[in-house]
Amino acid sequence: MTARWGLTVPMAGVPLAEHREIVASLPDLGYTDAWSAETNGPDGFTPLALASQWAPPLRLGTAIVPVYTRGPALLAQQAATLAELAPGRFVLGIGTSSNTIVERWNGIPFTEPYARARDTLRFLRRALAGEKVTDEALGVKGFKLERAPEQTPAIVLAALRPGMLRLAAKEADGAITNWLSPNDVRTVRGVIGEETELLARLFVCPTENAEEARAIGRWMIAAYMTVPVYKAFHEWLGRGDALKPMNDAWAAGDRKGALEVIPDEVVDDLIVHGSPEACRERIREYVDAGLTTPVIALVNTGGMSHAEAVRALSPAAG
Structure with a gap:
């Protein structure tokens, strides 16, 4: 069984301020990770800043923040802030997102996504290491973090098809995907190889x-x-x-x-x-197929409270 078991935070329907008790309970339940997202709800960084204080043992990651909707320097600043709050425990997950989020909602042209992801990844590597960076492709001239994090965070890349998956395997510290079956995990592994960390958000409804x-x-x-x-x-x-x-x-x-x-x-x-037991078994099928880090996204609680559902789906439950 995987050594990692993640949860998506914040959970839909639960105000952010009410997450404290649930997040604090995660390490004792066997959860190792908390991963945020960024669509049309809370931003990707604030929930992790809170979680860094509520549950110090957890690894924290963004899955994902878009490379278009913040300037490269601001993205580096926010990543450095989280890396300082959770030294050695923060993972920056970036990706292109989608034309809906980038273009329709934020009014930013969704052009050349592969190049934008590649160039931003390379910029962040240098900036988070404390270098002064000029990058003509991104329009950055002489940016340097005031204080680079003592422990440079890992960077993982959202990838859905072979080109981006190969980029993630070659230049990032892992690949993030979602909306796939256990058999699809094998397809993805065929592109990225066996050594690259592979994360996926799994949409879970613990109901019969x-x-x-x-x-x-x-x-x-x-x-x-x-x-x-x-x-x-x-x-x-x-x-x-x-x-x-x-x-x-x-x-x-x-x-x-x-x-x-x-x-x-x-x-x-x-x-x-299915039942919580059936859901846990299904998650383990993903792991057996090659998923390194399953990240549960609760989309229904089956009549349980959120805290009960989190407990029922945890490794400690079975």
């Missing part, structure tokens, strides 16, 4: 009401898989034909019809659901 879990899963799949980067990812993974009716209906403006044509098999592949 399969129809309820699938209804939630269909809504999430439609929201994600119609975005170009995820559509291309699942075409590469071999789900193009299975998801084509959904994508066709969505493109035609038929949102209800798009949900209805998502096969149960696809939902069951991509959403972890």
Whole structure:
């Protein structure tokens, strides 16, 4: 079994200030990691700043913050701040995000994503090591952190397809992915090799009401898989034909019809659901397939409180 077991923070529906007791309990429950995200809720750094004080043993990471929505210098400053709060325990997860978040929500052109990720990764390596950096590709001239972190944080890269996965394996300290099945983990491993750390956020519904879990899963799949980067990812993974009716209906403006044509098999592949025991076993299938760090994202608690669900899904529970 993996030595790592992560949780996504903050959890949906729980105010950030009310996370303290849950986060503080994680190490005793066998959790080793807490990973934030950044979409349209809390930013990626603030929850980890709090967690660094609430649960000092945890490894903390962003999964992910976009390379477009902050300038390179500000991204380095925020990473250095977290690295100082959690020395040796902070991992900076970066990625291109999606055209929806970058372009539609932030008004920033989503152009040349591979180059932007590569150049930002290289800039951050140098900046976080305390170098003075000029980078013409990013438009940076002579930036140097006032105080570089004593322990330079690891940097992991979000990657969905072979080009970015190879970049992560070659130049980053690990690769982050999501929306995949255990068998898909093997496909990803075939690109990055066996030595690279591989992290994935797993969407978990600890409920034995399969129809309820699938209804939630269909809504999430439609929201994600119609975005170009995820559509291309699942075409590469071999789900193009299975998801084509959904994508066709969505493109035609038929949102209800798009949900209805998502096969149960696809939902069951991509959403972890069942009893807490069944969910833990499913997570271990990912690990057996080559996932280094599973990161649970609770999307339903099955009638339990969030604290109860976190406890039920923990390594300490079984």
